[in-house]
Structure formats: structure tokens, C-alpha cells
Amino acid sequence: MRHGRKSRSTTIKGFKRFIAKELDHQLILGVTVQPANQPERDADVPLRKQVQRHGDVEALYIDRGFLASAWTVEAHAAGKRVICRPWTPRNRGLFTxxxxxxxxxxxxxxxxxxxxxxxxxxxxxxxxxxxxxxxxxxxxxxxxxxxxxxxxxHPSEALMQQLTVAKTTPEGRAELRMRVPVEHSLAHICNRQGRRARYVGIEHNVFDLCRYAFIENCFAADRFERAA
Ligand code: SF4
Structure with missing residues (x-):
């Protein structure tokens, strides 16, 4: 069993699941699963491939684990918007x-x-x-x-500075809150799928996650149709 860390006290054992969701229609466009001890940023490769089948991405609303991913670095260099909470500098009572x-x-x-x-x-x-x-x-x-x-x-120090400033403005904080539906989808999937991997190996668990993402998309399509 491989385990990774979410924080000093919280470990994740086995696998981590990832989703990429488009925020206009609330549809999940990409999913992947990887060993928990692999850096989160590595999940950007399969997610990017799946998302870009549907067109170009205008802005990335990401978790901090993806700040160092190639997709984020390239999007920022290309002048696209990256919205994410910046890392909080810690230095135990000293100058940060x-x-x-x-x-x-x-x-x-x-x-x-x-x-x-x-x-x-x-x-x-x-x-x-x-x-x-x-x-x-x-x-x-x-x-x-x-x-x-x-x-x-940081390799993306300019982006870090930009994110730190954005977090201090009401507009910046409002943009950060736009990523909340992604966390909701992860919570819904976790409730249906459970916390334990059903299968051995990445491939089968990716397929399993696809099934739950499909259910989540059905609910999103239903909500979209009712609201129309
Ligand atoms: S010189 Fe600057 S870096 Fe060195 S201890 Fe003083 S404040 Fe810190």
C-alpha cells in the first residue's frame, strides 16, 4: 500500500482520484487515478488530454497541488488566467x-x-x-x-505573487469561490463510490471513476435542463 500526504497529520493511502470539471455547464470532462505517493501535479497530463478534446481552456481554477504542473506553467506563460489559493508561507513566528x-x-x-x-x-x-x-x-x-x-x-514565482495579491481583493476571493462546485462533485463521487478503491490497479479504478463521473454529469445535465 502506498500512502501520500495531504498535510503533516493527514495521510492518503492507496490511490488519489482527480477530476477536471468545466464550470459553465458543471460537466466533468476528465478523470484520473494515481498512486497516493505520486505528486498531484502529475495528474495534469491525463486530465489535460481529456479536457482538450472539448476545446481550448480559457482559465484554470486549480487546487494548489497543481501549481507546479506543466499545464499551469504553460497556461500562465500563454497569458491565460490561473485561479488558485497561493501557498501560505510559514516560518514559525519569524519573518515570512x-x-x-x-x-x-x-x-x-x-x-x-x-x-x-x-x-x-x-x-x-x-x-x-x-x-x-x-x-x-x-x-x-x-x-x-x-x-x-x-x-x-518558486519556478512560477510571478504567478505566486499574482495569486497572493488576488487573494487580498474581494474580486479575487469571489473568483476563488467559483471552484467550490469542483469540491462538491468530488464529495458527491466519494459518497457514491466510497472511500476504498474497488479494484486493484490504476486502469480498473479509472474506469470505475468514469462511471461515477458519468452519474454526476447526468445530475448536472438534469439541473441544467430544469433551469433552462
Ligand atoms: S540581514 Fe536580512 S536576511 Fe539577514 S537576518 Fe537581517 S533581516 Fe534577515
Whole structure:
């Protein structure tokens, strides 16, 4: 049995199920199942293939697990809208990444004390000698003496900054809520299908998930027809 993690305390054993739903008509266009220990972003490959059979996608409303997926990165680079909750920086009572000014145009990061470093790669290191003399060190890092603070730069850092700003606006939060029907569909499927995989192996479980997605689509078509 393989298990993955949703958070530190919540594990998922066996398989994870994924759906891709279009939000205008509330229809599920793609499903897939993958081992729980595989990164969620990998599910974008089969989902993308199934969704794009129905046409081009104008905007992606995604779970944070898909932020690093190739589909998301390409959609953002192509100027399409990506709507997602940004990762919350955690640093146990210390300055978080948000307290650092990240200037992607100039490729620099400036810390709260005003020290500027160039972005060269995925990690920006503030020198231990500079941090040792900094009056704010106790608020910034618990690194061993002689070492300084580090800041990670996400491969889609520009998108991360955009999402962080969007979450602070009423319009941005309203857009985030538009993804709620996807969670409803997952909950309906879970209620009907149950929490345990019925079959051994990916292929059979994908087929099983297709059946439940079809039922969900029948209900959506019925709601759509009644509302027309
Ligand atoms: S400890 Fe280092 S990174 Fe943190 S504020 Fe001071 S100089 Fe900047």
C-alpha cells in the first residue's frame, strides 16, 4: 500500500482520484487515478488530454497541488488566467517570505533589513556574516551561528505573487469561490463510490471513476435542463 500526504497529520493511502470539471455547464470532462505517493501535479497530463478534446481552456481554477504542473506553467506563460489559493508561507513566528521584497524584473530579493541579493537559481542566500550583525536576526532566522537566512524562489514565482495579491481583493476571493462546485462533485463521487478503491490497479479504478463521473454529469445535465 502506498500512502501520500495531504498535510503533516493527514495521510492518503492507496490511490488519489482527480477530476477536471468545466464550470459553465458543471460537466466533468476528465478523470484520473494515481498512486497516493505520486505528486498531484502529475495528474495534469491525463486530465489535460481529456479536457482538450472539448476545446481550448480559457482559465484554470486549480487546487494548489497543481501549481507546479506543466499545464499551469504553460497556461500562465500563454497569458491565460490561473485561479488558485497561493501557498501560505510559514516560518514559525519569524519573518515570512512575504516580508522580503522579491523583484523579478531586477532579479533581486531585499530583506526587511534592506540587504539586497541577486536571484541566481531557486534559493537566495543572505550571507551569514551580514545576518550575524543584523539587529533583526532573532526575528528572521534560527540558522546556526555563521549561517544566514535563505529564501526559496518558486519556478512560477510571478504567478505566486499574482495569486497572493488576488487573494487580498474581494474580486479575487469571489473568483476563488467559483471552484467550490469542483469540491462538491468530488464529495458527491466519494459518497457514491466510497472511500476504498474497488479494484486493484490504476486502469480498473479509472474506469470505475468514469462511471461515477458519468452519474454526476447526468445530475448536472438534469439541473441544467430544469433551469433552462
Ligand atoms: S537576518 Fe539577514 S536576511 Fe534577515 S533581516 Fe537581517 S540581514 Fe536580512
Amino acid at each position: 517570505k512575504r516580508e522580503f521584497a522579491i523583484d523579478l524584473a531586477a532579479q533581486t530579493v531585499t530583506c526587511p533589513a534592506g540587504t539586497k541579493r541577486d536571484i541566481k537559481g531557486r534559493t537566495v542566500r543572505f550571507p551569514g556574516s551580514v545576518c550575524a550583525a543584523c539587529p533583526q536576526r532573532a526575528l528572521c532566522t534560527r540558522a546556526k551561528p555563521g549561517r544566514g537566512r535563505t529564501i526559496s524562489i
